[in-house]
Amino acid sequence: MNHKISPSLLSADFLNLQKDIEMLNASEADWLHCDVMDGVFVPNISFGFPVLEQVNKVAKKPLDVHLMIVQPDKFIQQVKDAGGYMMTVHYEACTHLHRTVGAIHEAGMKAGVSLNPHTPVEFLTDILDDLDLVLIMSVNPGFGGQKFIPNAINKVARLRKMIDERGLNTLIEVDGGVNLHTGKQLLDAGADVLVAGSFVFSSGHPSKTITELKKL
Numbered sequence: 001m002n003h004k005i006s007p008s009l010l011s012a013d014f015l016n017l018q019k020d021i022e023m024l025n026a027s028e029a030d031w032l033h034c035d036v037m038d039g040v041f042v043p044n045i046s047f048g049f050p051v052l053e054q055v056n057k058v059a060k061k062p063l064d065v066h067l068m069i070v071q072p073d074k075f076i077q078q079v080k081d082a083g084g085y086m087m088t089v090h091y092e093a094c095t096h097l098h099r100t101v102g103a104i105h106e107a108g109m110k111a112g113v114s115l116n117p118h119t120p121v122e123f124l125t126d127i128l129d130d131l132d133l134v135l136i137m138s139v140n141p142g143f144g145g146q147k148f149i150p151n152a153i154n155k156v157a158r159l160r161k162m163i164d165e166r167g168l169n170t171l172i173e174v175d176g177g178v179n180l181h182t183g184k185q186l187l188d189a190g191a192d193v194l195v196a197g198s199f200v201f202s203s204g205h206p207s208k209t210i211t212e213l214k215k216l
Protein backbone atom coordinates (compact mmCIF):
# COMPACT_ATOMS: atom_id res chain seq x y z
CA MET A 1 0.00 0.00 0.00
CA ASN A 2 1.21 3.51 -0.78
CA HIS A 3 1.98 5.47 2.34
CA LYS A 4 0.80 9.00 3.04
CA ILE A 5 2.81 12.06 4.06
CA SER A 6 1.26 14.58 6.42
CA PRO A 7 3.60 17.58 6.87
CA SER A 8 3.17 19.27 10.24
CA LEU A 9 2.22 22.95 10.06
CA LEU A 10 3.82 23.41 13.48
CA SER A 11 7.13 23.94 11.67
CA ALA A 12 5.70 26.19 8.94
CA ASP A 13 6.38 29.92 8.73
CA PHE A 14 3.47 31.41 10.70
CA LEU A 15 4.14 34.85 9.17
CA ASN A 16 3.71 33.34 5.71
CA LEU A 17 1.32 30.49 6.39
CA GLN A 18 -0.62 30.97 3.16
CA LYS A 19 2.60 30.66 1.15
CA ASP A 20 3.53 27.42 2.93
CA ILE A 21 0.04 25.96 2.48
CA GLU A 22 0.14 26.79 -1.23
CA MET A 23 3.52 25.02 -1.42
CA LEU A 24 1.93 21.98 0.27
CA ASN A 25 -1.04 22.13 -2.13
CA ALA A 26 1.36 21.85 -5.04
CA SER A 27 3.48 19.15 -3.37
CA GLU A 28 3.01 15.40 -3.01
CA ALA A 29 1.73 15.84 0.56
CA ASP A 30 -1.43 13.84 1.17
CA TRP A 31 -2.73 15.57 4.28
CA LEU A 32 -1.92 18.69 6.34
CA HIS A 33 -1.11 17.82 9.94
CA CYS A 34 -2.44 20.49 12.32
CA ASP A 35 -1.24 20.35 15.94
CA VAL A 36 -3.56 22.05 18.42
CA MET A 37 -1.97 22.41 21.89
CA ASP A 38 -3.50 23.80 25.07
CA GLY A 39 -0.59 24.32 27.48
CA VAL A 40 -2.22 21.81 29.86
CA PHE A 41 -2.06 18.39 28.22
CA VAL A 42 1.31 19.41 26.74
CA PRO A 43 3.73 22.10 27.97
CA ASN A 44 3.22 24.33 24.94
CA ILE A 45 0.51 26.30 23.12
CA SER A 46 0.37 26.29 19.32
CA PHE A 47 -2.72 27.55 17.51
CA GLY A 48 -6.46 27.09 17.77
CA PHE A 49 -9.64 26.98 15.71
CA PRO A 50 -9.56 30.51 14.20
CA VAL A 51 -6.22 29.64 12.61
CA LEU A 52 -7.52 26.25 11.43
CA GLU A 53 -10.47 27.98 9.76
CA GLN A 54 -8.09 30.23 7.83
CA VAL A 55 -5.86 27.28 6.91
CA ASN A 56 -8.90 25.45 5.58
CA LYS A 57 -9.74 28.34 3.24
CA VAL A 58 -6.44 27.84 1.39
CA ALA A 59 -5.70 24.13 1.89
CA LYS A 60 -6.57 21.72 -0.91
CA LYS A 61 -5.55 18.67 1.14
CA PRO A 62 -7.53 17.11 4.01
CA LEU A 63 -6.84 18.57 7.46
CA ASP A 64 -5.38 15.96 9.80
CA VAL A 65 -6.12 17.57 13.17
CA HIS A 66 -4.17 16.32 16.19
CA LEU A 67 -5.58 17.66 19.45
CA MET A 68 -3.03 17.72 22.25
CA ILE A 69 -5.57 19.06 24.71
CA VAL A 70 -7.55 17.93 27.73
CA GLN A 71 -11.28 17.27 27.26
CA PRO A 72 -11.14 17.18 23.45
CA ASP A 73 -14.78 16.00 23.34
CA LYS A 74 -15.80 19.62 24.10
CA PHE A 75 -14.40 20.76 20.73
CA ILE A 76 -15.64 18.15 18.24
CA GLN A 77 -18.06 20.48 16.44
CA GLN A 78 -15.45 23.25 16.33
CA VAL A 79 -12.96 20.91 14.66
CA LYS A 80 -15.63 19.91 12.15
CA ASP A 81 -16.61 23.54 11.48
CA ALA A 82 -12.94 24.45 11.02
CA GLY A 83 -12.66 21.87 8.22
CA GLY A 84 -11.34 18.84 10.09
CA TYR A 85 -11.17 15.60 8.06
CA MET A 86 -9.39 13.45 10.64
CA MET A 87 -9.80 14.33 14.32
CA THR A 88 -7.24 12.65 16.54
CA VAL A 89 -7.52 12.76 20.33
CA HIS A 90 -5.16 11.42 22.95
CA TYR A 91 -5.87 8.15 24.73
CA GLU A 92 -4.40 9.76 27.87
CA ALA A 93 -6.81 12.74 27.66
CA CYS A 94 -10.11 10.85 27.31
CA THR A 95 -12.00 9.28 30.21
CA HIS A 96 -14.78 8.01 27.94
CA LEU A 97 -12.84 7.31 24.77
CA HIS A 98 -15.52 5.12 23.19
CA ARG A 99 -18.07 7.91 23.57
CA THR A 100 -15.65 10.50 22.18
CA VAL A 101 -14.83 8.36 19.13
CA GLY A 102 -18.55 7.83 18.50
CA ALA A 103 -19.20 11.58 18.70
CA ILE A 104 -16.38 12.31 16.22
CA HIS A 105 -17.97 9.89 13.75
CA GLU A 106 -21.43 11.36 14.34
CA ALA A 107 -19.99 14.80 13.51
CA GLY A 108 -18.92 13.40 10.13
CA MET A 109 -15.17 13.06 10.65
CA LYS A 110 -12.70 10.21 10.70
CA ALA A 111 -11.58 9.32 14.24
CA GLY A 112 -8.01 8.84 15.38
CA VAL A 113 -6.48 8.07 18.76
CA SER A 114 -2.93 9.07 19.66
CA LEU A 115 -0.63 7.34 22.12
CA ASN A 116 2.15 9.02 24.08
CA PRO A 117 5.50 7.20 24.02
CA HIS A 118 4.85 5.41 27.33
CA THR A 119 1.37 4.13 26.43
CA PRO A 120 1.31 0.54 25.10
CA VAL A 121 -0.55 -0.12 21.84
CA GLU A 122 -2.24 -3.05 23.61
CA PHE A 123 -4.32 -0.50 25.58
CA LEU A 124 -6.31 -0.03 22.33
CA THR A 125 -7.45 -3.67 22.20
CA ASP A 126 -11.08 -2.86 22.97
CA ILE A 127 -11.42 0.28 20.82
CA LEU A 128 -9.29 -0.59 17.78
CA ASP A 129 -12.21 -1.83 15.66
CA ASP A 130 -13.83 1.63 15.95
CA LEU A 131 -10.79 3.63 14.86
CA ASP A 132 -9.83 5.02 11.46
CA LEU A 133 -6.31 5.83 12.61
CA VAL A 134 -3.86 5.32 15.47
CA LEU A 135 -1.21 8.02 15.90
CA ILE A 136 1.93 6.74 17.60
CA MET A 137 3.96 9.59 19.08
CA SER A 138 7.66 9.00 18.56
CA VAL A 139 8.51 12.02 20.73
CA ASN A 140 6.86 13.36 23.85
CA PRO A 141 4.27 15.69 22.33
CA GLY A 142 4.52 19.46 22.61
CA PHE A 143 7.43 20.55 20.46
CA GLY A 144 8.80 20.07 16.97
CA GLY A 145 12.42 19.19 16.34
CA GLN A 146 12.85 16.56 19.07
CA LYS A 147 14.87 13.35 18.94
CA PHE A 148 13.10 10.24 17.66
CA ILE A 149 12.33 7.59 20.31
CA PRO A 150 13.28 4.23 18.66
CA ASN A 151 10.75 2.15 20.65
CA ALA A 152 8.09 3.67 18.36
CA ILE A 153 9.25 1.19 15.68
CA ASN A 154 8.47 -1.72 17.98
CA LYS A 155 5.06 -0.21 18.77
CA VAL A 156 4.25 0.13 15.06
CA ALA A 157 5.14 -3.53 14.45
CA ARG A 158 2.97 -4.71 17.37
CA LEU A 159 0.05 -2.57 16.23
CA ARG A 160 0.42 -3.71 12.59
CA LYS A 161 0.04 -7.30 13.81
CA MET A 162 -3.09 -6.44 15.83
CA ILE A 163 -4.67 -4.63 12.85
CA ASP A 164 -3.81 -7.33 10.30
CA GLU A 165 -4.98 -10.18 12.54
CA ARG A 166 -8.41 -8.54 12.68
CA GLY A 167 -8.50 -7.62 9.00
CA LEU A 168 -9.00 -3.92 9.79
CA ASN A 169 -8.24 -0.90 7.60
CA THR A 170 -7.12 1.26 10.53
CA LEU A 171 -4.18 3.46 9.51
CA ILE A 172 -1.00 3.71 11.57
CA GLU A 173 0.43 7.23 11.67
CA VAL A 174 3.70 8.22 13.35
CA ASP A 175 4.69 11.71 14.50
CA GLY A 176 7.96 13.07 15.86
CA GLY A 177 11.53 13.00 14.61
CA VAL A 178 10.57 11.58 11.24
CA ASN A 179 13.23 11.86 8.53
CA LEU A 180 14.33 9.64 5.64
CA HIS A 181 16.12 7.22 7.99
CA THR A 182 13.46 6.87 10.71
CA GLY A 183 10.69 7.10 8.11
CA LYS A 184 12.06 4.06 6.27
CA GLN A 185 12.28 2.08 9.51
CA LEU A 186 8.69 3.01 10.41
CA LEU A 187 7.37 2.04 6.98
CA ASP A 188 9.21 -1.29 7.15
CA ALA A 189 7.54 -1.90 10.52
CA GLY A 190 4.11 -1.25 9.01
CA ALA A 191 3.32 2.48 9.29
CA ASP A 192 0.87 4.00 6.77
CA VAL A 193 1.21 7.74 7.41
CA LEU A 194 4.36 9.74 8.24
CA VAL A 195 4.07 13.15 9.90
CA ALA A 196 7.12 15.35 9.44
CA GLY A 197 7.60 18.91 10.62
CA SER A 198 11.14 20.23 11.03
CA PHE A 199 12.62 17.73 8.55
CA VAL A 200 10.36 19.13 5.83
CA PHE A 201 10.33 22.83 6.66
CA SER A 202 14.02 23.17 7.62
CA SER A 203 15.23 21.31 4.57
CA GLY A 204 15.61 24.26 2.22
CA HIS A 205 13.45 22.45 -0.36
CA PRO A 206 10.30 21.38 1.52
CA SER A 207 8.45 20.22 -1.59
CA LYS A 208 11.42 18.11 -2.72
CA THR A 209 11.77 16.66 0.80
CA ILE A 210 8.11 15.65 0.77
CA THR A 211 8.72 13.84 -2.54
CA GLU A 212 11.69 12.04 -0.98
CA LEU A 213 9.56 10.92 1.96
CA LYS A 214 6.84 9.85 -0.44
CA LYS A 215 9.31 7.73 -2.44
CA LEU A 216 10.55 5.77 0.60
Ligand SMILES: O=C(CO)[C@H](O)[C@H](O)COP(=O)(O)O
Binding pocket: 008, 010, 011, 033, 035, 066, 139, 140, 141, 142, 143, 144, 145, 146, 175, 176, 177, 178, 195, 196, 197, 198, 199
Ligand atom coordinates in the same frame (compact mmCIF):
# COMPACT_ATOMS: atom_id res chain seq x y z
O1 LIG B 1 3.02 16.70 17.30
C1 LIG B 1 4.02 17.33 17.20
C2 LIG B 1 4.69 17.88 18.39
O2 LIG B 1 4.02 17.45 19.50
C3 LIG B 1 4.62 17.58 15.86
O3 LIG B 1 3.71 17.26 14.83
C4 LIG B 1 5.85 16.77 15.70
O4 LIG B 1 6.71 16.94 16.73
C5 LIG B 1 6.51 17.03 14.35
O5 LIG B 1 7.65 17.68 14.52
P1 LIG B 1 9.05 17.12 14.07
O6 LIG B 1 8.83 16.39 12.76
O7 LIG B 1 9.87 18.34 13.94
O8 LIG B 1 9.53 16.17 15.13
